Amino acid sequence: MKTRYFDHVATNPLLPAALDAMMPYLKEEFGNPLSVYDLGLRAKNAIEDARDMVASLINAKSAEIIFTASGAEANNMAIKGVATAKQGEGKHIIISKVEHHSVLNTARSLEKAGFAVTYLPVDKYGFFDLDALKKSISKETILISLIHASSEIGTIEPIKEAVAIAKERNITIHTDAVASTGNIPIDVKDLGVDMLSMSAHQFYGPKGAGALYLRQGQRLVPLIYGGIQENGRRAGTENVPAIVGMGKAAEVAKAELQQRNAHTGRLRDRIINALKDVEKVHLTGHPTQRLLHHASFVVEYIEGEGMLLMLQAKGIYAASGSACTSKALKASPTLTAINVSPTMAHGSIVFSLGIDNADEDIELLLEEFPQIIKRLRDISPFRKGWGEEEGGSKHV
Amino acid sequence: MKTRYFDHVATNPLLPAALDAMMPYLKEEFGNPLSVYDLGLRAKNAIEDARDMVASLINAKSAEIIFTASGAEANNMAIKGVATAKQGEGKHIIISKVEHHSVLNTARSLEKAGFAVTYLPVDKYGFFDLDALKKSISKETILISLIHASSEIGTIEPIKEAVAIAKERNITIHTDAVASTGNIPIDVKDLGVDMLSMSAHQFYGPKGAGALYLRQGQRLVPLIYGGIQENGRRAGTENVPAIVGMGKAAEVAKAELQQRNAHTGRLRDRIINALKDVEKVHLTGHPTQRLLHHASFVVEYIEGEGMLLMLQAKGIYAASGSACTSKALKASPTLTAINVSPTMAHGSIVFSLGIDNADEDIELLLEEFPQIIKRLRDISPFRKGWGEEEGGSKHV
Numbered sequence: 144m145k146t147r148y149f150d151h152v153a154t155n156p157l158l159p160a161a162l163d164a165m166m167p168y169l170k171e172e173f174g175n176p177l178s179v180y181d182l183g184l185r186a187k188n189a190i191e192d193a194r195d196m197v198a199s200l201i202n203a204k205s206a207e208i209i210f211t212a213s214g215a216e217a218n219n220m221a222i223k224g225v226a227t228a229k230q231g232e233g234k235h236i237i238i239s240k241v242e243h244h245s246v247l248n249t250a251r252s253l254e255k256a257g258f259a260v261t262y263l264p265v266d267k268y269g270f271f272d273l274d275a276l277k278k279s280i281s282k283e284t285i286l287i288s289l290i291h292a293s294s295e296i297g298t299i300e301p302i303k304e305a306v307a308i309a310k311e312r313n314i315t316i317h318t319d320a321v322a323s324t325g326n327i328p329i330d331v332k333d334l335g336v337d338m339l340s341m342s343a344h345q346f347y348g349p350k351g352a353g354a355l356y357l358r359q360g361q362r363l364v365p366l367i368y369g370g371i372q373e374n375g376r377r378a379g380t381e382n383v384p385a386i387v388g389m390g391k392a393a394e395v396a397k398a399e400l401q402q403r404n405a406h407t408g409r410l411r412d413r414i415i416n417a418l419k420d421v422e423k424v425h426l427t428g429h430p431t432q433r434l435l436h437h438a439s440f441v442v443e444y445i446e447g448e449g450m451l452l453m454l455q456a457k458g459i460y461a462a463s464g465s466a467c468t469s470k471a472l473k474a475s476p477t478l479t480a481i482n483v484s485p486t487m488a489h490g491s492i493v494f495s496l497g498i499d500n501a502d503e504d505i506e507l508l509l510e511e512f513p514q515i516i517k518r519l520r521d522i523s524p525f526r527k528g529w530g531e532e533e534g535g536s537k538h539v
Numbered sequence: 540m541k542t543r544y545f546d547h548v549a550t551n552p553l554l555p556a557a558l559d560a561m562m563p564y565l566k567e568e569f570g571n572p573l574s575v576y577d578l579g580l581r582a583k584n585a586i587e588d589a590r591d592m593v594a595s596l597i598n599a600k601s602a603e604i605i606f607t608a609s610g611a612e613a614n615n616m617a618i619k620g621v622a623t624a625k626q627g628e629g630k631h632i633i634i635s636k637v638e639h640h641s642v643l644n645t646a647r648s649l650e651k652a653g654f655a656v657t658y659l660p661v662d663k664y665g666f667f668d669l670d671a672l673k674k675s676i677s678k679e680t681i682l683i684s685l686i687h688a689s690s691e692i693g694t695i696e697p698i699k700e701a702v703a704i705a706k707e708r709n710i711t712i713h714t715d716a717v718a719s720t721g722n723i724p725i726d727v728k729d730l731g732v733d734m735l736s737m738s739a740h741q742f743y744g745p746k747g748a749g750a751l752y753l754r755q756g757q758r759l760v761p762l763i764y765g766g767i768q769e770n771g772r773r774a775g776t777e778n779v780p781a782i783v784g785m786g787k788a789a790e791v792a793k794a795e796l797q798q799r800n801a802h803t804g805r806l807r808d809r810i811i812n813a814l815k816d817v818e819k820v821h822l823t824g825h826p827t828q829r830l831l832h833h834a835s836f837v838v839e840y841i842e843g844e845g846m847l848l849m850l851q852a853k854g855i856y857a858a859s860g861s862a863c864t865s866k867a868l869k870a871s872p873t874l875t876a877i878n879v880s881p882t883m884a885h886g887s888i889v890f891s892l893g894i895d896n897a898d899e900d901i902e903l904l905l906e907e908f909p910q911i912i913k914r915l916r917d918i919s920p921f922r923k924g925w926g927e928e929e930g931g932s933k934h935v
Contacts, residue, residue, distance in 0.1 A: 146578070148578075150571070150574060150576075153570075153571040153573070153574050153579070154569060154570065154571040154776060155569070156566075156567075156569045157565055157566070157569060162565055162566070165565075169553055169558055169561075169745070170552075170553070170558070171552075173550060173551070173552045173553060174549075174550065175546070175549040175550040177549070178546060178549050178856070178858065179844060179847050179848070179851075180546075180847060180848075180850075180851040180856045181851060182542070182544075182856060183549070212608030212609075212612070212747065212775065212778065213608075213763075213774075213775030213776060213778075214775070214776075215763055215764075215765040215766070215774040215775035215776075216608070216763050216775055218765070219762070219763045219764055219765070219774075243765070244764075244765045244766050244774070245763075245764060245765030245766065245774055245775070248764035248765055248774070249764045249765070251764075252760070252761075252764055342776070344776060349565070349778075349780070350776055350777065350778045350779055350780065350781075351608065351747045351748075351778030351780075351781050352747075353775075364648070365648075366615070366762065366763075367609075367611055367612050367615045367641075367762075368611075368615055368640075368641060368644035368645045368647075368648055369611040369614070369615070369639070369640045369641030369644055369645070370611070370640050370641065378609075378611040378615075378640065378641055378644070379608065379609030379610070379611035379612055379641070379749075380550060380609060380610075380611075380738070380740060380746055381746065382608065382609075382745075382746045382747030382778075382781070383746055384745070384746065384747070385746075385747050385778070385781075448575060451575050451576060452575065452576070454576075455575075455576040455577060460574070460576050460578060462574065
């Protein structure tokens with residue numbers, strides 16, 4: 144059976160051009176970049192070329208890119224690194240209620256270490272409450288970390304406005320741009336952030352490669368100590384093939400961004416326009432100020448896992464922010480933050496699009512999905528249970 | 540020119556069987572292991588198969604293996620993870636003076652955070668002073684972290700004896716076994732350690748994959764917070780291809796260990812036996828209780844970098860623990876700890892052997908290297924400078 148992959152926020156297939164670029168470094172060019180002989184120097188040069196390409200994708204200087212093994216590592220490094228470096232100046236941090244777990248749980252670990260954390264509320268679209276941001280800043284505030292775009296609801300946040308507020312008070316600001324970097328245009332100079340996290344596999348690069356943009360002059364304590372790799376800011380033998388693949392993927396993403404966005408944006412709009420007419424299916428996140436490859440919904444009366452498994456039976460892969468599928472046994476904090484009830488959050492579904500999706504994929508989805516909803520509702524215990532009590536309101 | 544690679548402690552070529560195992564996960568099997576559909580489940584299963592293979596290599600249970608991106612990450616995770624988890628019980632840590640930078644610099648970061656660190660001395664072979672270990676333990680001691688085998692001097696340490704001392708006092712003990720795992724037999728149950736760090740590229744696995752063995756029941760705070768990967772102990776989308784490659788490399792290492800050791804041990808002894816007769820060339824580390832693929836020396840009157848570059852001109856790749864080549868501008872702490880003078884430490888050279896080395900490689904090395912030593916000494920400013928003051932004594 145031909146499969147249709149609509150889960151590009153979970154991960155992406157590796158771009159063939161990126162794999163081609165990696166292959167020599169998985170074979171004969173295996174040198175350690177710290178070695179002084181030519182085999183090592185070629186590996187070192189390959190990393191520096193990749194650094195240039197990643198920097199160029201976000202309009203940073205090459206020296207401002209620190210390679211990591213994942214977006215999660217970049218987020219941990221940014222938040223713990225600044226918290227440790229600046230704890231003498233204050234112990235208050237601000238994040239939002241719609242952060243990824245790698246930001247949320249890092250902030251919680253800092254709470255255990257004696258930091259105070261403010262969890263900024265959002266509106267029904269997921270937009271930060273910027274007034275609340277202003278009010279929550281105190282003399283103790285040393286760091287603000289806010290997501291750039293949510294992989295769960297797609298909303299692109301007003302980071303520039305948040306940066307203006309942070310800079311007025313001279314507070315370091317980080318953004319988790321893992322879901323957005325390589326998928327929409329990002330210019331760190333224009334955004335004005337001090338730090339930005341990204342992940343290669345979100346833009347068709349390899350797994351095992353991420354990066355932190357660290358503005359020149361910004362202090363940071365390392366997360367991983369050891370050798371002098373990454374200018375002493377992140378130790379461990381460099382994953383040369385993955386870094387090279389990330390560089391190539393960044394280069395291609397920059398060149399093809401407009402064309403990719405036109406393609407996925409059109410497919411996204413087909414999904415949103417068709418599903419908004421299905422009874423008791425609600426778009427989550429903002430209708431237009433959202434990632435171009437992202438269409439997310441809550442479907443009343445049924446559960447995410449059931450939808451995913453029935454879609455899979457038709458060769459369609461998608462994601463859910465629901466409790467079962469995240470395996471965390473709790474309602475998604477992001478959906479809770481935008482005021483989706485815990486019951487309705489069970490029916491979360493996310494279709495995220497990619498360069499490998501064609502119009503016929505969308506047609507199949509739009510033919511199958513409403514039937515799946517109907518079949519699941521026919522057997523749903525929620526239909527005449529919790530659903531009757533809580534459902535029905537177009538509350539998102 | 541045919542090249543001869545004698546720098547297997549820096550990194551190794553990737554085993555073709557490991558690359559073959561990785562290829563599907565670099566191509567069509569690109570799923571996220573957290574996804575509920577079949578593409579994700581196959582990735583998840585591949586990780587669990589790899590976990591079994593890595594566990595089997597060191598006689599651990601699969602649930603005791605936490606995948607990381609590097610040995611450095613595993614070392615940081617172990618030391619900071621236990622220090623944070625147990626700081627309520629005491630704030631004293633013991634490491635040795637011959638640790639890798641990823642242990643040494645992590646310990647130093649804990650000193651800045653208010654921990655006391657004892658740096659255990661070693662004898663001229665690099666063996667821990669076990670009496671000093673006993674004496675340095677106090678009621679405040681919560682963690683002992685000692686290297687299993689040094690990549691700089693090759694010495695295999697008496698870890699079992701150190702474990703016995705630690706266990707008598709009920710203190711958690713970690714070993715950095717990055718240089719040894721996959722290269723000599725390791726049985727964590729026999730060693731008795733609570734934690735052990737390893738790195739895939741040290742045994743012909745891919746870069747970007749490491750692991751921490753964490754004995755069941757041992758408490759640890761995560762280094763990287765976020766999602767529920769690795770049972771909530773290490774967040775970030777799994778680097779599936781690298782993990783799969785690590786598993787395959789572990790499986791092959793286990794099967795071929797004896798044969799590999801017989802081969803590299805014989806080549807190592809050829810090097811040691813020939814070079815010990817060269818004037819003012821001294822073996823570092825223990826003559827026999829050492830890694831089978833490891834031959835290390837200090838060469839009086841000349842510098843490591845000069846040797847490496849002249850060796851490279853003959854197609855021979857080796858390493859040096861000297862200041863220039865480590866780019867750290869300081870004498871190697873390991874060589875200092877075994878009482879090599881800073882001047883003589885400049886002349887450090889390490890030949891580390893692998894499955895790709897043949898007898899003819901050794902013959903070339905043994906023909907070229909003494910000539911290189913002679914030529915460099917002829918032009919050495921040290922010969923009639925510092926060297927005269929400090930050199931000459933067979934002090935190692």
